[in-house]
Amino acid sequence: MLIAAQDVAGELMAARYQMALSLGFHIVLSCFGVALPALIYVLHRRGLKHPDPDVAADSLALAKKWAKVSAVLLAVGAVSGTVLSFELGLLFPGMMEEFGDVIGLPFALEGIAFFLEAVFIGIYLYGWDRLPPKVHLRVLIPIIGSGAFGTFCIIAVNAFMNNPAGFSRDPATGDVIDVDPLAAMFNNAVWGQALHMFVATYAVTGFLVAAVYAVGMRKGRLDRRHKMGFLVAFTFATVAAFSQPGIGHFTGQRLAEDQPSKLAAFELAEESEDRAPFTIGGLWIDGEKRFGFDIPWLGSIASGNSLNQVVPGINDIPEDERPPINVTRVAFQLMIAAGTAMVGIAAWFWWRRWRVGDAVFTEKWTLRAVIAGAGLSVLALEAGWTATEVGRQPWIVYGEMRTADAVTQNSGVWISLTAIVILYASMAVVATKVIRGMARRWRESEDVDLPTPYGPSELQRSTDQVEVG
Amino acid sequence: MGLSDVVAVLMFVGVVAYAIFGGADFGSGVWDLTAGDARQGAHVRAQIDRSIGPVWEANHVWLIYILVFLWTGFPTAFAAIMNTLFIPWMLVGLGIVLRGGAFAFRKFSSSLREAQIHGSVFAVSSLVTPLFLGMIAGAIASGRVPLDEPGNIWTSWTGPTSIAGGVLAVLTCTFLAGTFLAADSERSGNHALAQDIGTKSFAAGIITGAVALVAAITLELDAEKLASGLHGRGLVLILISAVAGGFSLLRLRQRRWARARVGAVIAVGAIVIGWGVGQYPAILVGHADIDDVIGARPTQIGLVIVFGLAAVTVVPALAWLFVLVNGTRWSATPDTR
Numbered sequence: 001m002l003i004a005a006q007d008v009a010g011e012l013m014a015a016r017y018q019m020a021l022s023l024g025f026h027i028v029l030s031c032f033g034v035a036l037p038a039l040i041y042v043l044h045r046r047g048l049k050h051p052d053p054d055v056a057a058d059s060l061a062l063a064k065k066w067a068k069v070s071a072v073l074l075a076v077g078a079v080s081g082t083v084l085s086f087e088l089g090l091l092f093p094g095m096m097e098e099f100g101d102v103i104g105l106p107f108a109l110e111g112i113a114f115f116l117e118a119v120f121i122g123i124y125l126y127g128w129d130r131l132p133p134k135v136h137l138r139v140l141i142p143i144i145g146s147g148a149f150g151t152f153c154i155i156a157v158n159a160f161m162n163n164p165a166g167f168s169r170d171p172a173t174g175d176v177i178d179v180d181p182l183a184a185m186f187n188n189a190v191w192g193q194a195l196h197m198f199v200a201t202y203a204v205t206g207f208l209v210a211a212v213y214a215v216g217m218r219k220g221r222l223d224r225r226h227k228m229g230f231l232v233a234f235t236f237a238t239v240a241a242f243s244q245p246g247i248g249h250f251t252g253q254r255l256a257e258d259q260p261s262k263l264a265a266f267e268l269a270e271e272s273e274d275r276a277p278f279t280i281g282g283l284w285i286d287g288e289k290r291f292g293f294d295i296p297w298l299g300s301i302a303s304g305n306s307l308n309q310v311v312p313g314i315n316d317i318p319e320d321e322r323p324p325i326n327v328t329r330v331a332f333q334l335m336i337a338a339g340t341a342m343v344g345i346a347a348w349f350w351w352r353r354w355r356v357g358d359a360v361f362t363e364k365w366t367l368r369a370v371i372a373g374a375g376l377s378v379l380a381l382e383a384g385w386t387a388t389e390v391g392r393q394p395w396i397v398y399g400e401m402r403t404a405d406a407v408t409q410n411s412g413v414w415i416s417l418t419a420i421v422i423l424y425a426s427m428a429v430v431a432t433k434v435i436r437g438m439a440r441r442w443r444e445s446e447d448v449d450l451p452t453p454y455g456p457s458e459l460q461r462s463t464d465q466v467e468v469g
Numbered sequence: 470m471g472l473s474d475v476v477a478v479l480m481f482v483g484v485v486a487y488a489i490f491g492g493a494d495f496g497s498g499v500w501d502l503t504a505g506d507a508r509q510g511a512h513v514r515a516q517i518d519r520s521i522g523p524v525w526e527a528n529h530v531w532l533i534y535i536l537v538f539l540w541t542g543f544p545t546a547f548a549a550i551m552n553t554l555f556i557p558w559m560l561v562g563l564g565i566v567l568r569g570g571a572f573a574f575r576k577f578s579s580s581l582r583e584a585q586i587h588g589s590v591f592a593v594s595s596l597v598t599p600l601f602l603g604m605i606a607g608a609i610a611s612g613r614v615p616l617d618e619p620g621n622i623w624t625s626w627t628g629p630t631s632i633a634g635g636v637l638a639v640l641t642c643t644f645l646a647g648t649f650l651a652a653d654s655e656r657s658g659n660h661a662l663a664q665d666i667g668t669k670s671f672a673a674g675i676i677t678g679a680v681a682l683v684a685a686i687t688l689e690l691d692a693e694k695l696a697s698g699l700h701g702r703g704l705v706l707i708l709i710s711a712v713a714g715g716f717s718l719l720r721l722r723q724r725r726w727a728r729a730r731v732g733a734v735i736a737v738g739a740i741v742i743g744w745g746v747g748q749y750p751a752i753l754v755g756h757a758d759i760d761d762v763i764g765a766r767p768t769q770i771g772l773v774i775v776f777g778l779a780a781v782t783v784v785p786a787l788a789w790l791f792v793l794v795n796g797t798r799w800s801a802t803p804d805t806r
Binding site (some may be wrong): 068071072074075076078079080081082085086087088089090093094096097098099100101102104105107108109110111114115116118119120121122123125126127130131142167176179180181272330336407408410412416419423427430431433437438439441 | 494506522523524526527529532533534536537538540544545547548550551552555556558559561562563565566567568569570572573574576577580583587619622689703764765766767768769771772775776778779782783786787789790793794
């Protein structure tokens with residue numbers, strides 16, 4: 001009996017790790033899927049409309065390159081997203097069995113978004129020189145729109161897990177009854193969470209793309225394309241980074257009421273109290289808070305905009321309903337620290353640019369800060385997801401179903417977890433290698449159409465074609 | 470016809486679409502695998518890239534469509550399928566990731582050597598993934614996926630019907646893809662390539678037909694419930710499939726590649742619909758009917774509405790994509806443009 005119980009616990013951890021890894025991998029790529037088309041749109045539009053033909057040519061060339069890179073990133077994003085959809089069933093069949101029909105509506109709508117995105121990306125990527133230029137540019141609009149809509153739908157599912165709504169329980173049997181799919185989709189948490197994630201996609205993509213150009217400029221490549229690529233991406237990154245703390249604050253407001261155990265872990269609060277302090281640093285050791293630095297009253301203000309806001313304390317949450325406190329807490333603080341640093345980096349860059357103009361691109365430390373900001377943006381993304389997902393434990397659907405009750409009975413999860421670790425690690429390495437290879441070849445020749453090396457003759461043919469056409 | 474039937478039919482629309490579009494997509498990888506070394510295979514591989522490059526992502530959204538309908542429409546059946554068929558589903562997942570990633574990586578490889586490595590990953594996973602999908606179908610069709618407790622984690626999907634389903638899936642994909650690739654090569658002006666692929670497709674079609682006969686016998690012995698459904702309601706679809714397959718082979722002999730493709734699509738569509746009709750009203754053959762496991766009614770209505778939305782948004786978009794890809798401007802090869 002004891003052995004059986006341990007087995008279940010082991011499978012539970014393996015399933016949670018596998019889901020965490022799959023989501024953590026996909027989420028970075030999905031940022032590109034949502035935000036990169038908007039960045040490309042800005043450049044592509046400039047390429048068609050800018051009065052200076054040199055600027056227009058450079059913009060268009062950048063748009064083409066970004067489109068080609070996005071083909072690689074979006075392919076990996078699409079397939080890793082497909083796998084996530086059946087990992088839900090493979091790893092946590094209990095949740096899908098009980099709530100699959102409650103929360104199916106946003107999934108189905110997301111299917112439409114995913115379809116439209118895939119179709120229009122196919123048209124866009126293959127549409128260069130084949131579609132009329134104006135039509136081709138407009139193909140990006142449904143891609144941008146379906147990216148935003150898809151984000152909303154997927155986050156609606158996650159928000160449901162945090163804030164279950166749209167059904168009731170049969171008092172006698174405990175069965176799910178009175179399902180209202182719209183109420184499930186438009187639960188309390190959805191707007192804040194969806195906006196938070198949507199803006200995050202632009203922050204991550206903007207910072208990462210800008211950092212690529214910052215690295216180039218650190219190596220002395222100070223041509224117009226580098227500056228242009230940097231500024232377009234960093235403008236998106238700046239707007240996103242500056243909006244995010246406010247949105248995050250708004251998102252957190254509902255926690256005191258809806259998910260007190262998560263808020264208690266976020267704030268590392270021992271006892272429930274109003275005028276609660278905001279603690280910087282600190283860990284939960286042997287049932288008490290250690291090493292933190294308290295700022296009086298700020299905790300209540302942060303979580304409820306009021307000194308009277310009661311911040312729930314960990315000690316008031318039953319032990320078997322507490323999330324892993326330190327993981328949740330550290331992830332939450334890392335997210336806030338990284339997000340704050342991103343705001344600082346953006347402010348610093350624009351201040352320097354205002355002061356010294358384009359000479360900012362030769363400033364070693366300013367460029368280094370932007371490059372660090374890219375790492376911080378991914379850290380904030382991953383830490384934020386860790387905080388919200390680990391912070392919901394031990395529940396998979398908060399207050400309604402424990403993760404342990406939803407997890408698969410299969411004993412092979414450690415094996416599939418190992419396979420996924422190897423798979424995603426090698427995908428990351430290979431994707432990086434391929435994209436770096438593309439960048440290297442672009443530096444070596446002006447032509448943006450990279451030949452596809454299927455074989456000696458084909459290579460020759462496509463080279464001929466490039467010279468002719 | 471109740472709401473549960475409507476939802477089941479809509480889900481099955483996805484199964485048929487995935488079998489045809491996803492099938493041609495997977496099958497292209499099998500052609501890639503058998504195309505020979507870099508010199509011999511260059512033309513086939515370039516054609517595969519042109520044919521499926523713009524459409525492969527959309528083709529695989531059909532799988533997500535099916536899964537969403539399955540868990541929303543029939544949550545307990547979905548959980549049962551995932552529990553019992555954990556291993557093949559995991560392998561399908563690995564296959565899909567490797568295949569899509571490698572296909573994109575190959576296109577932008579820096580050297581022939583790299584392209585060969587990515588290409589072989591793409592090709593092998595293109596063969597393995599439909600194999601496991603066919604085995605999953607075989608497991609459900611032969612009554613090896615129970616509803617209440619998980620079935621055996623290995624033997625549930627390795628029975629005779631699963632083997633037949635897996636092999637037939639791979640061959641069908643190959644035949645289907647061959648007719649697509651032959652027609653595409655012809656349209657892009659590469660008659661020699663069309664001839665080469667068309668001839669091999671004829672052979673693939675003959676083998677597929679022969680294996681389909683063996684599979685039919687396997688069903689009689691191993692999947693009686695499905696077999697009896699196929700004797701009755703499903704019989705007409707089996708006949709349609711056989712006639713369309715024969716028509717396709719005939720057209721291949723006559724080098725009418727585009728016509729052959731139409732025949733192949735009908736043959737595959739009919740056999741898949743035959744499977745659905747044959748096992749109706751069961752969703753897990755021998756264990757659960759559609760009516761037993763249908764999810765909450767309001768969500769099912771929502772699902773039907775979402776399908777309507779998809780019909781007016783996704784279908785025109787898909788149609789535009791296919792029209793563009795099949796237009797002369799898009800299919801021209803570099804040397805004819």
